[in-house]
Amino acid sequence: KRSKGHPAPYFAKAPPVFIMGKDLRAIFSRRHSYATKSNKTLKVKTPGGSLVLHQLKKRSKGPRCGETGMTLHGIKKLKAKAYKNVHKREKTVKRAYGGSLCGKAVRDRILRAFLIEEQKIVKKIESEKK
DSSP: OOOTTOOOOGGGSOOOOOOOOOOOOOOOSSSOOSOOGGGOEEEEEOTTSOEEEEEOOOOOOOOBOTTTOOBOTTSOOOOGGGGGGSOGGGTOOSSTTTTTSOHHHHHHHHHHHHHHHHHHHHHHHHHHHO
8 A cells, every 4th residue: 555645655766777897906915015116116007917016126227417407318217236237339429428417518618618618718818919
């Protein structure tokens, strides 16, 4: 018996259909459970079909110019210890101050040295005139 004004019972409607996808959750395999900068991971699907997390390493900022602080072009961005396993051509640039200063800084140094020498010569000539 139903009184007037009440809706039909809940089983009178068709039940909602839920389409479940694959479980795409993965669990940290190490004890460090927080998503911090040092705990970055990458989801990888294995041939068996399971989803595992690969631990990623932090990227290096790479070598920088001693004067300007700009990144040095032509030199690999590695951690300090990793440079020992790399060829010399990947660690330096064939120029004066190759692995430590950028080209602009070297150019400025050369120009400054040249101008200082020129100034010395001018001073010497002026002192001879007097």
